[in-house]
Amino acid sequence: MQLSLPDTVEQRLNAEIRVSELRILLEHHNRLYYQSDAPEISDSEYDELFRELTALEEQHPELVTPDSPTQRVGGAPVARFRTVTHGMPMLSLENAFNEDEIRTKLDARIKKELGLADSAVISYVCEPKMDGLAVELVYEQGVLTVASTRGDGVTGEDVTQNIRTIRGLPLRLTGEAVPARMEIRGEVFLSLDAFKQINQARDENGEAPFVNPRNAAAGSLRQLDPRITARRPLSIYCYAPGLVEGASFSSQHEFLQTVSRWGIPVNPLTRQVDGVDGAVAYYHEMNGMRESLPYEIDGTVIKVDSFQLQQELGEKSRAPLWAIACKFPPRQAETLLEDILLSVGRTGVITPVAQLKPVEISGVTVSRATLHNWDEMAAKDIRIGDTVIVERAGDVIPAVVRVVPERRNGSERAVAPPLSCPECGSAVVRIAGEVAIRCIGISCPQQIRESIKHFASRGAMDIEGLGDKVVEELLSLGLVRTVADLYRLTKDDFMLFERMGDKLASNLLAAVDASKKCDLGRYIFALGIRHVGERTAKSLAQAYGSLANLEKATVEELTSVRDIGATVAQSIVIFFNNPHNQAVINQLREYGVDPAVVVKTIGGPLSGKNFVFTGTLTRFTRDFARKQVENQGGNVVASVSRKTDYLVAGEEAGSKLLKAGELGISVLGEDEFLNLLELH
Ligand code: IVH
Numbered sequence: 001m002q003l004s005l006p007d008t009v010e011q012r013l014n015a016e017i018r019v020s021e022l023r024i025l026l027e028h029h030n031r032l033y034y035q036s037d038a039p040e041i042s043d044s045e046y047d048e049l050f051r052e053l054t055a056l057e058e059q060h061p062e063l064v065t066p067d068s069p070t071q072r073v074g075g076a077p078v079a080r081f082r083t084v085t086h087g088m089p090m091l092s093l094e095n096a097f098n099e100d101e102i103r104t105k106l107d108a109r110i111k112k113e114l115g116l117a118d119s120a121v122i123s124y125v126c127e128p129k130m131d132g133l134a135v136e137l138v139y140e141q142g143v144l145t146v147a148s149t150r151g152d153g154v155t156g157e158d159v160t161q162n163i164r165t166i167r168g169l170p171l172r173l174t175g176e177a178v179p180a181r182m183e184i185r186g187e188v189f190l191s192l193d194a195f196k197q198i199n200q201a202r203d204e205n206g207e208a209p210f211v212n213p214r215n216a217a218a219g220s221l222r223q224l225d226p227r228i229t230a231r232r233p234l235s236i237y238c239y240a241p242g243l244v245e246g247a248s249f250s251s252q253h254e255f256l257q258t259v260s261r262w263g264i265p266v267n268p269l270t271r272q273v274d275g276v277d278g279a280v281a282y283y284h285e286m287n288g289m290r291e292s293l294p295y296e297i298d299g300t301v302i303k304v305d306s307f308q309l310q311q312e313l314g315e316k317s318r319a320p321l322w323a324i325a326c327k328f329p330p331r332q333a334e335t336l337l338e339d340i341l342l343s344v345g346r347t348g349v350i351t352p353v354a355q356l357k358p359v360e361i362s363g364v365t366v367s368r369a370t371l372h373n374w375d376e377m378a379a380k381d382i383r384i385g386d387t388v389i390v391e392r393a394g395d396v397i398p399a400v401v402r403v404v405p406e407r408r409n410g411s412e413r414a415v416a417p418p419l420s421c422p423e424c425g426s427a428v429v430r431i432a433g434e435v436a437i438r439c440i441g442i443s444c445p446q447q448i449r450e451s452i453k454h455f456a457s458r459g460a461m462d463i464e465g466l467g468d469k470v471v472e473e474l475l476s477l478g479l480v481r482t483v484a485d486l487y488r489l490t491k492d493d494f495m496l497f498e499r500m501g502d503k504l505a506s507n508l509l510a511a512v513d514a515s516k517k518c519d520l521g522r523y524i525f526a527l528g529i530r531h532v533g534e535r536t537a538k539s540l541a542q543a544y545g546s547l548a549n550l551e552k553a554t555v556e557e558l559t560s561v562r563d564i565g566a567t568v569a570q571s572i573v574i575f576f577n578n579p580h581n582q583a584v585i586n587q588l589r590e591y592g593v594d595p596a597v598v599v600k601t602i603g604g605p606l607s608g609k610n611f612v613f614t615g616t617l618t619r620f621t622r623d624f625a626r627k628q629v630e631n632q633g634g635n636v637v638a639s640v641s642r643k644t645d646y647l648v649a650g651e652e653a654g655s656k657l658l659k660a661g662e663l664g665i666s667v668l669g670e671d672e673f674l675n676l677l678e679l680h
Pocket of ligand 1: 091092093094127128129130131132133134187239240301323
């Protein structure tokens with residue numbers, strides 16, 4: 001057993017420095033991942049650093065700052081909109097999935113935290129949990145000046161112009177005692193009616209429909225052209241204050257009532273209740289009502305009413321202790337399973353898909369649902385003609401949950417797994433240890449179709465204009481049989497299309513040509529090797545530098561690359577050993593598609609540079625600094641000489657600093673050093 005002793009001053013200082021180091025590293029990797037799209041470390045390495053920081057912050061809560069990566073929630077904003085920093089971070093909520101969890105994770109925990117008796121009655125405010133997007137609005141002197149998305153919780157995107165299109169939102173507050181400045185948070189959403197209208201219009205224009213109201217709201221809010229947003233009737237309900245100057249509220253209940261008087265839309269179903277029983281009853285009541293509401297809710301939110309108690313309780317790991325999101329179980333509907341279709345993916349996996357009698361599940365019409373795989377279908381004994389329960393949970397593809405056996409009349413038909421590919425007639429195999437059944441025909445038209453679509457798609461070669469429809473047409477005209485054929489196409493080929501102008505044909509040709517210069521990671525991803533997603537492809541590109549090197553790699557070597565396990569490694573080796581794949585790759589090479597990673601100058605950007613450290617460092621340790629310098633090709637030496645390129649000076653630097661001054665050597669502070677390493 002370990003005894004926990006109080007921290008010594010030294011331990012605390014060490015923790016402080018390590019926390020600072022970890023934040024520098026995590027922020028650096030965040031930037032690489034979200035903004036430059038060029039990660040240097042794997043997800044698991046990132047997670048490890050993150051866990052280390054979380055653990056240290058838990059041990060030393062006084063070291064937690066709002067800008068710590070642990071305080072971030074979700075992803076960073078994209079570059080297209082201006083960014084806005086929230087006055088206070090926008091937190092997320094912890095989830096409860098049933099009545100029990102509401103009692104234990106919220107009420108009992110709060111009482112324990114506040115030292116209250118079990119019998120104490122806490123006053124709560126219960127609200128529907130709107131399934132939309134969180135935004136922050138700023139009203140200055142009563143006027144709406146800025147609106148931003150939540151983004152990563154600390155900074156979001158400036159969507160003021162789009163928010164202004166929401167009719168129900170006042171551009172100027174009305175009534176008495178309007179505060180000098182108020183930040184207020186709420187959820188932007190689309191009503192089910194609006195969602196249907198939008199999808200109908202999209203359908204008429206030949207555009208793909210939005211999957212659900214939430215996605216449609218997100219797409220509308222992040223429109224660069226506010227005129228388009230204005231045609232999408234977004235709504236908003238506000239539910240929480242940010243920083244407020246010139247007004248104060250003592251409770252959530254009072255806050256909502258007051259802002260509502262100023263014209264801010266507040267959900268009328270919000271209710272103040274006494275004690276957790278009231279909150280639980282509200283949860284059940286809303287769950288019962290959800291299907292009849294004109295918008296989607298995915299649960300309720302329960303908040304401690306008193307702002308003073310909220311403050312006492314505070315927050316822990318990015319979520320307040322005074323509130324909880326109570327999620328509803330996924331929505332289900334009963335319908336007839338009319339047929340079982342076989343869908344062949346680009347890797348040849350044959351998936352059973354249920355064709356359903358169209359059924360509406362909370363405003364969304366579902367006519368297809370996945371049956372996952374043949375094992376699962378057999379285990380659930382799903383047959384054609386069955387009445388089935390279909391589930392739509394969040395953003396995921398609808399799934400068949402189970403059959404309703406009482407509805408059987410004996411005419412239902414079980415479907416056996418296919419013995420041959422429904423598209424090309426080739427044999428199918430089932431690889432040991434896998435549930436998938438796979439077509440092994442190398443010229444299976446469906447596989448080819450899907451693999452060409454994948455090759456040209458956005459995350460892969462990103463050939464602009466070469467969408468699914470163009471691929472279909474190329475295939476039906478017999479112009480392409482493999483991805484390599486794309487690079488043989490001429491303008492005349494495109495002119496064979498039913499509807500094709502001179503300009504469009506030239507553009508397509510230019511886009512195909514431009515893709516030859518694509519990045520190696522994308523190319524590896526585009527090849528469609530099983531188990532190799534975008535991230536793995538990037539790691540492979542970094543590790544191997546060229547396809548020629550990767551082609552030669554052995555399973556053993558591959559498994560030493562970060563992110564790559566035995567299954568992935570095997571799949572890569574199998575892919576490159578396949579003569580058909582080899583032929584296609586060679587052809588691609590002949591056509592000039594052979595991207596490579598530009599090899600950095602030996603040792604990196606600080607190659608040959610000598611660093612000396614002196615004084616007390618407060619933001620990182622010398623060990624950390626040494627590693628970073630060496631990673632970039634530099635050296636760390638002990639004493640200052642003419643050969644020294646940089647002296648990094650901490651606090652109370654002494655003789656080395658003087659000497660550097662005499663020799664005219666560049667002296668860097670800790671921040672400048674981080675800037676030099678681009679770790680700022
Ligand atoms: S309160 C710290 N109230 O749910 C307070 N959030 O899972 C955080 N949401 O990011 C927010 N309806 O986007 C709150 N009535 C409601 C809500 C609500 C929907 C969303 C919001 C938040 C997420 C947290």
